[in-house]
Amino acid sequence: MYFNLGGNVIKLSSKRSFLFVLFLAAYFLFHTSFVQAQWRSIGMGGGGGLFNPVLNPLNPNIMSVACDMGGWYLTADGGKSWKMSDLNSHGYFTIFDYKDSNVIYVGSDNVYKTRDLGKKWEKIINKDTLGADYPVAMAIDPDDTGRMYVALGMREVLKENTFKRFLMTTDGGKTWSSAGLGLPSDKGNVSIILGGNSNIIYVGTNEGVYKSMDAGKTFSDISGNLPKEKCYLKGGSSKDTKEAILYVMVEEDGLYRNKGGSENWEKLSGIPFNREKNSNIAYPPFDVCLFNPKIIYVLDYDSIYKSIDSGETWDSVMNESNTRDGWKGELQDFYWPFPGRGIGVSPSDSNAVMFTDDSRAIKSTDGGTNWEQVYTEIKGNKLYGSTGLEVTNVHRVIVDPKNTNIIYIAYTDQGLWKSTDTGRSWDLLDLKVSRNIYALEIDPDDSNVLYAGAGAPNDIPIQLQDTNPEKATGAFLISKDAGKSWKNISGVPNKPITDILIDGKSPVNSRVIYIAAIGGGVYKTVNGGNSWEKINNGLGGNLCAYRLKLAGDGTLYLAVTMDNKRTKGGLYKSENQGKSWENTNMDKIDRILDVAVHPKNPAIVYVCGFPPGGEPGVYRSMDAGINWKKVLDKRFVFQLTTDERQPDLIYAAICQDSDFQKEKGVYVSQDKGDTWKNVEGIPFRNINKVFINPQNINHLYLATFGGGVLTNK
16 A cells, blocks of 8 residues: 655555554544634633624624724624634724625724624735724715725724824725825824715814815814813714714713714713713723714713713613623622723614623613623523633633543633533632632542632733732632632742642652742642742742743753843752752743643753743753753743643743734644644634643643633534
């Protein structure tokens, strides 16, 4: 039998052919399964900052929201299920087409268009036209959807922007021309409103409101008596009268109204908006029904108010009694942990509205009489499932090796959750400490015994440079009943515990455990946690211990990360069970974040890290840390994953928390880092770490920085 492998023709006997076929089957199963996988979310749903809720004018069941961590989410069934998309940056704005409900435009690093509800995307502005700018606002003519207007400039996450240029197209984005003569440049808070016919366009900026009577070619100032500072424009026009009604929220002053597009602005009284409480609210904190602009919704700190008479009178339309919440309401008191993040009303149906905050998306289909959460699936008995709207930061995904139906997820802010049905439903475990769970391990001999590390502040080490490690706090906990109850262990520092290393060769009754503590260094127990010893001899002044690894020959490795004073970290090793540490000569990375060891060859060591300083990437040593070679030239490698079942395999997770990042996703090598391949199809860009199912090496769990947990099975 003959085979062609990599251009080489191989002749094999029948027996060898059979074995070779088995090898090829296993080889291609592994090499293709994760690439072709349809990634899906697991978790309890919601849990992070959600922004920019938008409803489709043709079908209110089609809605979108954006995450400040980078994800853009779409539902076509009223929030029962959501699809996550990676559009290279934040979904700064979303525009639904007025003629075809399948067509959507999203502003990111370009304007992206989908014709099939997000299955495929295309950029509609070429690089030469876009230049160094980014889209910050957009509007489509409801009567002629091929006519579109885009404001270009710079922006910050999902908040402020700076306007530079104004473009228009009359052929659906095939060609663009410059427009907007008379608009002020270098002003922020840009918005575009069409005023009842194709010739009338309104543009709002911090410098006021501008009106065009010639389809956007030229603009004149109609600000009149309007204060010109931190202005946010909303409005619309009735399809019957075509008369425009405009509203401007002035951040430090109140709400103004303009009828007909004149220069006369009327300040509305009685608007229930507490500016002091809402100092950190996402702007604009209100929305107007485009085709019925008498209807306005205002998002207050913990309330929503509605006007049906152009702001003359207001009614409270959201409270605890008329809101059916999800896990946030049942497991915690009904409240918004931070001010609201966004509110959106359908352009064509003033009764269809949705608001978001730092955990939830909640909609109403009856104008605010009743509200229904759309961020989690309520399973009953305080169990919850994912709808796909996952916006959390995940540190650990731990699968019980003896029962892979049992999975644990350790989150920033949202605590520790457990599933006993392979991730379909989740239960919140009460550790009675910080809800930032950085570390979690299952005892190798007894799956009922769990070890957890918690701490504050959140998002270590991303936020560590802004945090004094001396003021950070944390705890180490043990559960002996699979998470039902926990004991806070004394004898360890009151510091964030970011890693737990169990020596699986140690006796069950006298378990050897090492923990890494930010600002506290390394601690060790030889009796399962009954007593502890500080083992920092040789570490120096920076005690931001972050990651621990144990090699097959007993060598301990410790990654110390950069502290808030930008004291560089280091890679240390101990050959005497932690009695003393030796600093290796890994001086290429100032901000070391992880260390991994080849499962079969303890001389092969990998390390990775971040800027600032040094030459970050993935480095490999073939001689236990004496000499190093860069094997992956990516600057934002967060963590590494190896597996003893395929010892030459290594995953590198990329997490560049940037508005317009150049690096993202997961890279995989199957030859000890000699060559790498990008894992395709991941719908979220920032990955904290890859976790592998202990009973299926092809089954991956991706812990993300803002997109929850993604899995390929």
